[in-house]
Amino acid sequence: MQYFYVFLVGGAFCAIGQVLIDYTKLTPARILTSYVVAGVILGGLGVYQYLVDFAGAGATVPLTGFGNLMAQGVREAVDQYGLIGALMGGFTAGSAGLAAAILFGLLAALVFKPKDKS
Amino acid sequence: MPIPLGRSTFAMNRPPSVLASAAVGGKKEGEDPMAQWFDEIHNDTTFGEKTWEKAESRFQQRACQLALKKAKIAPEQVKLLLAGDLLNQCISSSYGVKELMIPFFGLYGACSTMTEALALASLLGDNGVIDPILAVTSSHFCSAERQFRYPLEYGGQRPPTAQWTATASGAALVGKSSKPPYLKAVTIGTIQDLGVHDINNMGAAMAPAAAATLLTYFADTGTQPHQYDGIFTGDLGQVGSKLFYQLLAQQQVNVTSIHQDCGCLIFDAKTQDVHAGGSGCGCAASMGCGYLMRQLEMGKLHHVLFLATGALMSTVSCQQGCSIPCISHLVYLSTDPTPVFQGG
Amino acid sequence: MKLTPQEYDAMIQKTVPPTQSGRTIPAAFLVGGLICVLGQGLTDLYLLFLPQQQASTLASVTLVFLSALFTGLGLYPKLAKFAGAGTLVPITGFSNSVTSPALEFKSEGFVLGLGAKLFTLSGPVIAYGVITSVIYGVIYYFTGLGG
Numbered sequence: 255m256q257y258f259y260v261f262l263v264g265g266a267f268c269a270i271g272q273v274l275i276d277y278t279k280l281t282p283a284r285i286l287t288s289y290v291v292a293g294v295i296l297g298g299l300g301v302y303q304y305l306v307d308f309a310g311a312g313a314t315v316p317l318t319g320f321g322n323l324m325a326q327g328v329r330e331a332v333d334q335y336g337l338i339g340a341l342m343g344g345f346t347a348g349s350a351g352l353a354a355a356i357l358f359g360l361l362a363a364l365v366f367k368p369k370d371k372s
Numbered sequence: 373m374p375i376p377l378g379r380s381t382f383a384m385n386r387p388p389s390v391l392a393s394a395a396v397g398g399k400k401e402g403e404d405p406m407a408q409w410f411d412e413i414h415n416d417t418t419f420g421e422k423t424w425e426k427a428e429s430r431f432q433q434r435a436c437q438l439a440l441k442k443a444k445i446a447p448e449q450v451k452l453l454l455a456g457d458l459l460n461q462c463i464s465s466s467y468g469v470k471e472l473m474i475p476f477f478g479l480y481g482a483c484s485t486m487t488e489a490l491a492l493a494s495l496l497g498d499n500g501v502i503d504p505i506l507a508v509t510s511s512h513f514c515s516a517e518r519q520f521r522y523p524l525e526y527g528g529q530r531p532p533t534a535q536w537t538a539t540a541s542g543a544a545l546v547g548k549s550s551k552p553p554y555l556k557a558v559t560i561g562t563i564q565d566l567g568v569h570d571i572n573n574m575g576a577a578m579a580p581a582a583a584a585t586l587l588t589y590f591a592d593t594g595t596q597p598h599q600y601d602g603i604f605t606g607d608l609g610q611v612g613s614k615l616f617y618q619l620l621a622q623q624q625v626n627v628t629s630i631h632q633d634c635g636c637l638i639f640d641a642k643t644q645d646v647h648a649g650g651s652g653c654g655c656a657a658s659m660g661c662g663y664l665m666r667q668l669e670m671g672k673l674h675h676v677l678f679l680a681t682g683a684l685m686s687t688v689s690c691q692q693g694c695s696i697p698c699i700s701h702l703v704y705l706s707t708d709p710t711p712v713f714q715g716g
Numbered sequence: 717m718k719l720t721p722q723e724y725d726a727m728i729q730k731t732v733p734p735t736q737s738g739r740t741i742p743a744a745f746l747v748g749g750l751i752c753v754l755g756q757g758l759t760d761l762y763l764l765f766l767p768q769q770q771a772s773t774l775a776s777v778t779l780v781f782l783s784a785l786f787t788g789l790g791l792y793p794k795l796a797k798f799a800g801a802g803t804l805v806p807i808t809g810f811s812n813s814v815t816s817p818a819l820e821f822k823s824e825g826f827v828l829g830l831g832a833k834l835f836t837l838s839g840p841v842i843a844y845g846v847i848t849s850v851i852y853g854v855i856y857y858f859t860g861l862g863g
Contacts, residue, residue, distance in 0.1 A: 270749025271801030340853025358784035523820030527796025565723025
């Protein structure tokens with residue numbers, strides 16, 4: 255049953271994204287940016303965690319989950335270090351995802367060649 | 373000297389011929405019904421080069437070589453080369469033709485470059501002083517994607533109005549001869565901008581330019597569509613072609629029975645997943661220098677108006693929110709050498 | 717053309733083919749949902765020998781890896797053509813937006829090509845995500861919102 259909720263919530267996030275692609279002039283980069291910003295805001299308001307508890311990866315895998323992670327990180331950093339934590343938490347929480355994306359992106363670029371589409 | 377008919381149409385006094393023309397295409401271009409009209413199909417679209425830009429240059433070089441070979445003319449005999457492409461500072465042309473060592477003018481007319489070059493070749497070649505002139509242009513799907521859109525491996529969806537940049541090149545050698553087809557008249561287009569901002573709907577942006585240039589030509593020459601057996605537009609695609617008909621219909625002009633669009637011809641929209649059709653300088657160039665010229669040479673067509681269309685925006689102007697200015701230049705190709713005069 | 721941009725826009729709207737949302741939205745839902753299910757499966761697998769936080773992070777890292785691999789093999793854009801937002805919105809889409817320019821602009825060198833262009837698509841995501849998180853951090857410090 256847990257996996258059904260994961261599928262449902264994760265799918266719903268993507269379906270909303272598709273509505274934005276089909277019916278607005280938003281470019282993919284703007285949609286991704288909006289998702290992360292929305293994730294930070296929903297995480298900051300404390301509501302996103304309910305979705306994570308309910309749907310697990312269905313809420314953490316979409317980029318809103320990345321935003322929520324940043325909000326969490328900021329909260330922890332502020333708790334620990336005070337105001338300066340506001341500058342630290344976002345990157346700290348997102349560091350694994352970012353470093354992995356850069357590392358694997360670089361490795362893929364070294365190994366593979368761009369291909370024509372047809 | 374060319375004879376002015378109205379402000380922007382010129383009839384050639386002694387119409388120069390297209391001595392020879394050649395079209396080169398990539399893999400996708402070789403998979404459609406138009407494949408037979410290409411002189412060469414290169415399934416390896418890298419052309420063995422390390423970058424897409426160099427590959428595109430090679431396509432252009434190859435089209436030049438083939439056109440010269442067909443005309444049995446050595447590069448040293450050519451007086452002028454007119455070339456352009458889509459890439460910044462027209463690098464495909466510069467690198468593609470540099471080894472031919474032909475006096476060179478670089479052009480930028482985006483996808484209208486083929487008729488821009490043919491129109492200039494007609495005007496410059498009419499009095500026979502500059503003879504022969506080689507006109508060439510190209511585009512490459514991969515180099516265009518990475519300059520104008522997204523990296524090739526980026527996962528995105530193309531909207532139904534998007535067009536597919538052709539990987540192709542076309543070259544035509546223009547000079548005095550008694551062999552058809554003849555370049556009898558040209559109309560130089562003005563920039564048209566009806567406020568289209570969507571770079572995924574270039575056909576819509578360019579349709580007004582094609583319609584305006586065609587209407588100017590009919591008005592300046594006093595001719596009617598029924599006096600021609602073919603009107604070939606550049607790469608309006610399916611959406612742009614429909615809009616082109618609607619714009620002409622507003623002026624009571626109907627060309628639907630004789631009109632063909634290079635963007636609709638070059639790919640099979642049903643099987644090749646190109647959405648609204650083909651685009652890019654190489655689309656009109658390869659269809660014009662391949663399919664169209666062969667039809668004229670074989671006598672299947674006799675009086676053809678060829679108008680390639682170009683969208684003159686850049687990535688900068690798009691990001692700054694500017695609408696897309698477009699242009700279309702017309703050349704009148706005919707199997708009959710008699711010069712055109714006002715009124716027919 | 718004796719036509720205003722507004723009149724022409726109306727003409728365009730009547731002419732353009734409609735987006736095939738009846739196909740694209742279910743496709744996005746299906747593929748996006750399945751990527752999340754894969755993420756959950758990986759998390760549950762890693763939970764067998766890791767604590768929750770690390771298992772979840774490692775699952776994300778695995779998805780990022782798979783996306784980079786599929787991007788390099790040229791398969792990700794093929795899937796994306798079908799799935800649309802289904803491959804854009806999950807973290808795999810973020811990974812694809814880092815890998816694809818890295819691969820593409822390698823030809824302009826490792827520093828100004830690969831290194832600089834790596835962030836052409838993902839840069840705004842990171843920038844605005846971090847900025848929003850900083851603003852939230854300041855608000856949280858003063859108000860305790862969301863704590």
